[in-house]
Amino acid sequence: MNTKVVMVDINNIDKDRIEEAGKILREGGLVAFPTETVYGLGANALDAEAVKKIFVAKGRPQDNPLIVHVADFDIKPLVKDVPEIAHKLMEKFWPGPLTIILNKSAIVPEITSANLPSVGIRMPSNIIARELIKAAGVPVAAPSANISGRPSPTEAQRCIEDLEGRVDLILGGGSCQVGLESTIVDCTVYPPCVLRPGGITLEMLREIEPSIYVDPAIMLKPEENLKPKAPGMKYRHYAPKAPLKIIEGDLKKTIAKINEIVQNNIDENKKVGILATDESVDKYSNALVISLGSRHNMREIGKNLFEALRSFDDAKVDIILSESFEENEFGAAVMNRLRKSAGFDIIKV
Ligand code: AMP
Numbered sequence: 271m272n273t274k275v276v277m278v279d280i281n282n283i284d285k286d287r288i289e290e291a292g293k294i295l296r297e298g299g300l301v302a303f304p305t306e307t308v309y310g311l312g313a314n315a316l317d318a319e320a321v322k323k324i325f326v327a328k329g330r331p332q333d334n335p336l337i338v339h340v341a342d343f344d345i346k347p348l349v350k351d352v353p354e355i356a357h358k359l360m361e362k363f364w365p366g367p368l369t370i371i372l373n374k375s376a377i378v379p380e381i382t383s384a385n386l387p388s389v390g391i392r393m394p395s396n397i398i399a400r401e402l403i404k405a406a407g408v409p410v411a412a413p414s415a416n417i418s419g420r421p422s423p424t425e426a427q428r429c430i431e432d433l434e435g436r437v438d439l440i441l442g443g444g445s446c447q448v449g450l451e452s453t454i455v456d457c458t459v460y461p462p463c464v465l466r467p468g469g470i471t472l473e474m475l476r477e478i479e480p481s482i483y484v485d486p487a488i489m490l491k492p493e494e495n496l497k498p499k500a501p502g503m504k505y506r507h508y509a510p511k512a513p514l515k516i517i518e519g520d521l522k523k524t525i526a527k528i529n530e531i532v533q534n535n536i537d538e539n540k541k542v543g544i545l546a547t548d549e550s551v552d553k554y555s556n557a558l559v560i561s562l563g564s565r566h567n568m569r570e571i572g573k574n575l576f577e578a579l580r581s582f583d584d585a586k587v588d589i590i591l592s593e594s595f596e597e598n599e600f601g602a603a604v605m606n607r608l609r610k611s612a613g614f615d616i617i618k619v
Pocket residue numbers: 334335336337371383386388389390412413414451454465466499500501502503
């Protein structure tokens with residue numbers, strides 16, 4: 271397949287390019303596009319044949335449902351009912367990085383929801399994404415625009431690397447502001463349950479509904495048996511090519527441990543990548559060190575995480591070592607992605 275690549279300036283959106291992309295979606299094609307979380311790979315959510323192409327292009331397991339992206343608050347046609355709490359969350363956090371799970375209506379094909387009776391719905395805040403959905407005139411099913419299992423793309427170039435030749439159009443539009451996938455809240459149950467941490471933190475959600483809690487399965491290893499309620503959370507995910515180890519504990523001890531492991535690997539002629547922070551970046555040597563940002567700004571750290579993992583792929587490192595972060599607020603989403611990237615390979619110090 272010939273993939274067209276088109277760039278759009280988020281501050282000066284070329285309407286013709288958006289119209290062209292919208293038409294491809296409406297007619298059953300695949301378009302990768304920027305959102306504030308990560309780049310998405312979109313298809314008409316109501317067209318089973320179109321949605322099937324997403325699974326093929328990504329190599330995504332068929333039992334992993336897709337999130338349906340909308341540009342309109344009137345989601346009634348997609349769902350059986352909208353509970354009061356879902357209304358409140360939409361009002362407060364849409365458009366934005368929050369996906370709400372509701373009981374689906376019959377117009378949502380089984381393939382979109384992977385045979386679940388529910389569907390995840392989100393209204394992105396990225397203006398290119400919303401203009402595209404409007405131009406398509408249909409709700410847009412869109413998982414992250416990467417080959418399944420790889421770190422999600424937060425730059426257009428990463429979608430091109432993964433999807434060129436597999437999709438009709440890649441719409442580039444700068445870097446993603448949040449950089450991690452949306453928070454998912456299941457509103458088919460009460461109290462509502464967070465199935466995946468993201469840009470809208472538990473603390474923010476609890477200001478609206480204090481009873482909201484986090485699915486305990488999501489921080490555990492897949493083999494620890496508690497089945498996560500979001501099917502996608504059980505897969506190895508976000509993985510760079512080299513094995514990634516997380517060193518968890520006091521920062522001074524972490525730095526010492528990382529330096530020790532670097533030395534062992536150098537002795538074996540291995541190339542090491544280190545995920546560090548502004549506070550620690552000058553404490554390492556003999557390795558490719560990337561600072562994710564300051565520990566005082568977890569938003570910056572989350573925004574840079576996936577791109578850093580992909581840079582280590584480019585540099586062909588043999589092993590990646592990462593510091594760890596506190597799990598409150600946005601740190602919960604960062605540590606969730608980091609642990610999955612590492613396949614839960616964690617050294618406690
Ligand atoms: P991605 O779009 O690649 O970030 O993946 C979407 C995530 O949403 C996966 O973890 C899915 O399992 C989850 N998800 C989507 N729809 C549902 C649903 N109806 N119920 C539970 N989880 C869902």
